[in-house]
Amino acid sequence: MGGEAFSARALLSLLFNASKGLDVVKTALELGILARLDRGPATLGELAHDTGSVPLRLYKLLDALETLGFVAREDAHDADAGIESTRYTAREPLEAAARAVLGETSIERDRDTYPWRVLENKLPATLRGEHHVPRDAFDWPPSTPTQHAQFEASMAAGVPPIAEAFRTAHDDIFVTGSERWLDVGGGDGALAASVLTRHATLTADVLNLAITEPLVRGRAEGSGVGARLGFVAGDFLNEEFPRGYDVISFVRVLHDWPAATARMLLDKATRALAPGGRLVVCEEFRTPDRLAIQFFWTYFLIGVDSCVSRLREIDFYVRELEARGYRDIRTRRGPFDVLVAMSAK
Numbered sequence: 392m393g394g395e396a397f398s399a400r401a402l403l404s405l406l407f408n409a410s411k412g413l414d415v416v417k418t419a420l421e422l423g424i425l426a427r428l429d430r431g432p433a434t435l436g437e438l439a440h441d442t443g444s445v446p447l448r449l450y451k452l453l454d455a456l457e458t459l460g461f462v463a464r465e466d467a468h469d470a471d472a473g474i475e476s477t478r479y480t481a482r483e484p485l486e487a488a489a490r491a492v493l494g495e496t497s498i499e500r501d502r503d504t505y506p507w508r509v510l511e512n513k514l515p516a517t518l519r520g521e522h523h524v525p526r527d528a529f530d531w532p533p534s535t536p537t538q539h540a541q542f543e544a545s546m547a548a549g550v551p552p553i554a555e556a557f558r559t560a561h562d563d564i565f566v567t568g569s570e571r572w573l574d575v576g577g578g579d580g581a582l583a584a585s586v587l588t589r590h591a592t593l594t595a596d597v598l599n600l601a602i603t604e605p606l607v608r609g610r611a612e613g614s615g616v617g618a619r620l621g622f623v624a625g626d627f628l629n630e631e632f633p634r635g636y637d638v639i640s641f642v643r644v645l646h647d648w649p650a651a652t653a654r655m656l657l658d659k660a661t662r663a664l665a666p667g668g669r670l671v672v673c674e675e676f677r678t679p680d681r682l683a684i685q686f687f688w689t690y691f692l693i694g695v696d697s698c699v700s701r702l703r704e705i706d707f708y709v710r711e712l713e714a715r716g717y718r719d720i721r722t723r724r725g726p727f728d729v730l731v732a733m734s735a736k
């Protein structure tokens with residue numbers, strides 16, 4: 392975003408009025424204003440005409456979008472020109488961003504179904520250790536089949552931008568096109584299935600807790616990739632990884648654990664990887680954008696001690712890979728950043 396950072400006073404005012412801000416964005420999305428601005432600059436007069444809006448009223452709605460940093464406004468240079476010649480430019484693509492958050496299947500809507508209200512107004516007691524999210528409401532790692540199903544479905548809802556990131560990094564990760572890939576903590580297999588659907592010569596196994604097997608089997612069947620998507624039951628904290636895979640990935644896994652555990656998991660992957668194989672780390676790397684999108688979990692996990700939720704800068708992982716002798720360490724920037732490194736073996 393090209394907008395300036397807000398002062399604390401101003402940001403808090405916006406937060407207080409967040410529901411109004413979302414109403415403005417939803418309206419601009421539904422009236423096609425965001426899509427119109429994505430196509431190029433437009434004047435107030437044009438936007439009012441396109442949407443059947445009263446110009447003075449629409450001007451105020453656009454002021455709200457400007458306040459939020461979504462559009463830049465340019466007043467008419469001619470002092471006699473009416474407000475209808477005020478020009479607006481989108482600061483970045485807006486429609487897709489708004490749909491990603493406000494759409495029916497957004498991760499924000501999904502996260503909102505978690506019982507976060509058990510913490511609301513109880514943070515002081517939670518911080519003192521007198522209150523927490525009850526384990527039957529949410530547990531980490533999930534403990535019951537129902538919790539696993541809900542959690543893995545939530546994770547799957549967030550997979551599309553990761554699948555897109557894997558598309559961008561594909562040639563770095565899959566060099567021959569016939570690799571055997573182990574996706575450690577691979578959820579219900581949504582990411583692996585999406586990659587295998589596009590690449591018929593790849594095979595993948597999801598390594599996950601035994602309780603998740605039906606979810607992964609269901610994903611393999613439902614996505615049509617069949618036996619190319621397998622399942623390996625395992626507890627990565629207490630067991631070694633199976634050997635011989637050409638690609639081993641950690642996708643949104645390492646940040647769930649303290650640094651010592653993350654290092655242990657990287658060691659296990661390093662031992663298991665085939666000679667010349669590639670290690671992939673695709674994470675919620677610590678950036679202002681990621682922290683913002685992760686905000687729900689940052690709040691909710693205050694009440695869940697078993698999940699450390701430790702977003703780390705990408706440099707942490709680069710250093711850890713270098714320390715293990717990995718070569719050709721590449722970062723592919725995208726909707727999710729992907730780190731790919733070649734085994735030293």
Ligand SMILES: C[S@@+](CC[C@H](N)C(=O)[O-])C[C@H]1O[C@@H](n2cnc3c(N)ncnc32)[C@H](O)[C@@H]1O
Pocket residue numbers: 532543546547550575576577578579582598599600603625626627628629641642643644647
């Ligand atoms: C945050 S989710 C990420 C899922 C998936 N990689 C994704 O990005 O959609 C973490 C995954 O690690 C798995 N997991 C947690 N503890 C585990 C353990 N001890 N052994 C194996 N898998 C585990 C969870 O079941 C879950 O699938």
